[in-house]
Amino acid sequence: MAEKPLILVCNDDGITAPGIRNLIKVMNELGDVVVVAPDSPQSGMGHAITITGILRCDPIRIDEGPQSEYSCSGTPVDCVKLAVNVVLDRKPDLVVSGINHGSNASINVIYSGTMSAAMEGCLEGIPSIGFSLCDFAWDADFKPALPYIKKIAAKVLAEGLPQDVVLNVNIPKFTGEPYKGIKMTRQSRGNWEEEFDSRKDPRDRNYYWLTGKFVNYDAAKDHDEQALADYYISVVPVKSDLTAHEHLNRLVSWEL
Amino acid sequence: MAEKPLILVCNDDGITAPGIRNLIKVMNELGDVVVVAPDSPQSGMGHAITITGILRCDPIRIDEGPQSEYSCSGTPVDCVKLAVNVVLDRKPDLVVSGINHGSNASINVIYSGTMSAAMEGCLEGIPSIGFSLCDFAWDADFKPALPYIKKIAAKVLAEGLPQDVVLNVNIPKFTGEPYKGIKMTRQSRGNWEEEFDSRKDPRDRNYYWLTGKFVNYDAAKDHDEQALADYYISVVPVKSDLTAHEHLNRLVSWEL
Numbered sequence: 001m002a003e004k005p006l007i008l009v010c011n012d013d014g015i016t017a018p019g020i021r022n023l024i025k026v027m028n029e030l031g032d033v034v035v036v037a038p039d040s041p042q043s044g045m046g047h048a049i050t051i052t053g054i055l056r057c058d059p060i061r062i063d064e065g066p067q068s069e070y071s072c073s074g075t076p077v078d079c080v081k082l083a084v085n086v087v088l089d090r091k092p093d094l095v096v097s098g099i100n101h102g103s104n105a106s107i108n109v110i111y112s113g114t115m116s117a118a119m120e121g122c123l124e125g126i127p128s129i130g131f132s133l134c135d136f137a138w139d140a141d142f143k144p145a146l147p148y149i150k151k152i153a154a155k156v157l158a159e160g161l162p163q164d165v166v167l168n169v170n171i172p173k174f175t176g177e178p179y180k181g182i183k184m185t186r187q188s189r190g191n192w193e194e195e196f197d198s199r200k201d202p203r204d205r206n207y208y209w210l211t212g213k214f215v216n217y218d219a220a221k222d223h224d225e226q227a228l229a230d231y232y233i234s235v236v237p238v239k240s241d242l243t244a245h246e247h248l249n250r251l252v253s254w255e256l
Numbered sequence: 257m258a259e260k261p262l263i264l265v266c267n268d269d270g271i272t273a274p275g276i277r278n279l280i281k282v283m284n285e286l287g288d289v290v291v292v293a294p295d296s297p298q299s300g301m302g303h304a305i306t307i308t309g310i311l312r313c314d315p316i317r318i319d320e321g322p323q324s325e326y327s328c329s330g331t332p333v334d335c336v337k338l339a340v341n342v343v344l345d346r347k348p349d350l351v352v353s354g355i356n357h358g359s360n361a362s363i364n365v366i367y368s369g370t371m372s373a374a375m376e377g378c379l380e381g382i383p384s385i386g387f388s389l390c391d392f393a394w395d396a397d398f399k400p401a402l403p404y405i406k407k408i409a410a411k412v413l414a415e416g417l418p419q420d421v422v423l424n425v426n427i428p429k430f431t432g433e434p435y436k437g438i439k440m441t442r443q444s445r446g447n448w449e450e451e452f453d454s455r456k457d458p459r460d461r462n463y464y465w466l467t468g469k470f471v472n473y474d475a476a477k478d479h480d481e482q483a484l485a486d487y488y489i490s491v492v493p494v495k496s497d498l499t500a501h502e503h504l505n506r507l508v509s510w511e512l
Binding site: 041043044045046047048049050051052054055056057058075077078081082084085086107109110111116119123124151152155159162164165181182184185186187189191194195196198205206207208209210235236237238239240241242243244245247248250251252254256 | 297299300301302303304305306307308310311312313314331333334337338340341342363365366367372375379380407408411415418420421437438440441442443445447450451452454461462463464465466491492493494495496497498499500501503504506507508510512
């Protein structure tokens, strides 16, 4: 019988978040699980890495189960680098990140520590997936999503992924109705419209809190935001080559 | 006579870095300059934003010149968001970020705070450019690059850029010979091969320093790493839509 697949689990909400605890449970059904995740929340860290400071990475036990776990002081991307280079004896067969508390659809992919951890797995040449539930609540209902997560992960373990491509899976907030299914789709065009909440500290100095709301600008219907609005689980293949190939020719004609 | 263009300058090495001081000088020749840059080094911050903490953004004066300057406690992306939403009365005509001390070619684009600041300008609908010199030295020779930077920025001010596209400009380390020119090209396929320097603290606990070297895996010759090796200034158009469109059809056939 073949060796069980080795699965690395990471996230950006921190190693104790309900989202990652649920993801670990599902992955335990698919292979040997090693968790290397941040010791504190790292939402919005994007693809940040720790260059000017040190990193800690220590064994920890959060709850029952066959998985090994390590708590890391760094960013989600640091966790994946430490896992691959320090913690694990061999390259994992799959990297999964999440389940994020909140959407990483549309432009959120670029800010997301969850998706950056998955992208880092992809850059290491490992099939990688980021999972997010569009529900920020700490007690969000992850359970109805778990069979879909297992199905997608099992498919990637069986088929692999194209080189330099990672999957961005977003799951609608559960309404009580069963999900309609899975849609493979594209990133919609949208952005955050920010406002800063400006305040005075006790010493009368200004400071700011970032606030804002996401706005979808994409009038078409074939994208992740639409799939989610239609109560489908959205899967977007995301790539690490950021070149705008479709504009290269025109820009070459600038003759700089 | 038309109003002078409004130019926002940011970076990730911090507001006092020689790279940004050189960039400010060139931009003063092209328009009205406002600088909003980090108060400390933010290299490798990627597209990180500050969600769980507060932000400071205060006027500062670093050296002579007509520019206005603001020092910000956050990441490079925070700086651009604060600039557009708090500091500036109107949308700038151009966002420039850099000049970074060190290369942001190939996969470095994804880790780079410099490029993320430029990407954030692009997401705000502003023509945006990131500039990097492939020389980490604090006393690097920026001067021979400045006429090229001015030419590229003037061209973007005149022509604009395609929607959702930002330019990633990398400049070879100056050897004493004149640069050979500018090449519009694509992101090469490469990655960092990491090693962690493992140490013990005075209390005998393990800690790690991230180290590693960049390796170019791309055997072709039509990419940014080759342009730089050939002593050309490399310009890559980078986009915010990360969808791997070329793989969508095959993945749809998975019928998940």
